[in-house]
Amino acid sequence: MTSTQKSETEITADTFLAGIWRENPVFVMLLGMCPVLAVSNSVINAVAMGIATTFVLLCSSALVSLLRPFIPKEVRIAAYIVIIATFVTITDYIIQAISLELYNALGAFIQLIVVNCIILGRAEAYASKNPLFKSLINALGMGIGFTLALLCLGSVRELLGNGTLLGFSVMAADFQPWVIMILPPGGFFVLGAWLLLFNWLKERKQSPQITTALSQQA
C-alpha cells in the first residue's frame, strides 16, 4: 500500500520527459494543432507562442492542482476554463505591453490559447489528480515539448519560405523562396512531413524482418 502510494506521488524523470518525447502534445497526441499550424510561419512567432502557452499551462496547472479539493466534480470543466481564461487574459495584456509588433503578428491566436486542447487536457487528466509540484514539472515538460514542436515547424517554414532564420538571411543569394511554405498549405505539408519522418524512424527501430514480412503481405 505504502509503496504504491509512494510511486504515485514520486517525481521521476519521466514526469518531466513524457511531454517532450513519448507523449509530445503535437507530434504524438496531435493536440493543439490550430496555433501550431497558424503561427509557425517564422521562428520568432513560434517561440513566442510556445512561451505564452507554456506560461498559461504552468499557471493553470498550479492553480487547478491547488484548488483540486475545492472544485466540485460536476462543474470542474467550467471551473478549469475560467481559470485558463483568466491567465490567458493576463498573457494577452502582457504581450501587448512588451511588443505590439509581436501582438499583431500573433493576432487572435493569443486569446485562442484558451481553447488549446493541451491546456484543458492537462488540467483534466493530470493537474486535477496530482499534487502541485508534480503537476508543475509535468506542465513544464509539456510546454517545452510544445515549444520544441513549434520550433521544428517554424524553422523549416521560415528557412524554406523566406530564406531566413530568426530574421537573418542564411540561404545563398540566388535562393528562390518557396513562398508556399509560409502560406497556410505549407503548415499542413511541413507538419505532415515531420510526422512521416517520425513514423519512418519508429518503423526502422522495429525489427527489419517484421517490416519486410509486413510489406510483402501488403
Next chain:
Amino acid sequence: MQSDPLSFIFLNAFLMNNFVLALFLGICPFLGVSGKLQTAWSMGLATTLVMLVSSICAYFINLLLIGFDIEFLRLISYIAVIASAVQLIEMSMKKLSPSLFRALGIFLPLITTNCAILGLALFQTAKEYNFMQSLAYSLGAGAGFILAIVLMAGLREKLELANVPTIAQGAALSLMLAGLLSLTFMGFAGLDFK
C-alpha cells in the same frame, strides 16, 4: 468594414478565408471526426448551430461589456457563453436524436474547445460587425466548416481503399491531404466582387 455587403461577408468566411483551410481554426475536429462522411456531416451541422447561437450571444454580450466598460472580461464571458451553448445543444440532441448523440460521442463536448467558435466571436468583435453582419459571418463560417470537413471525409473514405505505405498512414496522410485542400482553397483568395 461597416460597408461590406452581407453577401461578401458570407463568401469571405465561406471560401476566401475559410476558417479551417486558410485560418487554421477548428483543426482538431477537422482531423478527428472526418473519418466517415455521415459523422462529418453531423459534426459540421452541430458546429454551425453552436456558431450561430454563440455569435448572437457574443454580439449582445459585447454591447453589455462596452456599456459597463469592462471589456477585459470579454474572453472569459465569451468562453462561458460558448460552453453553455454547447451544453444546451448537447442536452437537446440527447433528447431529440440519441443516435446522432452517440455518433458524435466525445466530440460534442469538445466543440467547446473548437477554436473556430471562439475565433468567430473574437473576429466579429474585432471587425466591429453589426448584428446582421455577424449573422452572415457566422453562417459563412459554419458553411465553410461543413464544406471543409465533408470534403475531407469524402477523400478519406476513398483513401481507405488505397494502398498507402505504412509510414504514411493516419495523421501524416490526413495532413498532406489537408495541405492539398488548402492549396485549392487559395485559388479563391483572388475572388473579389465588391
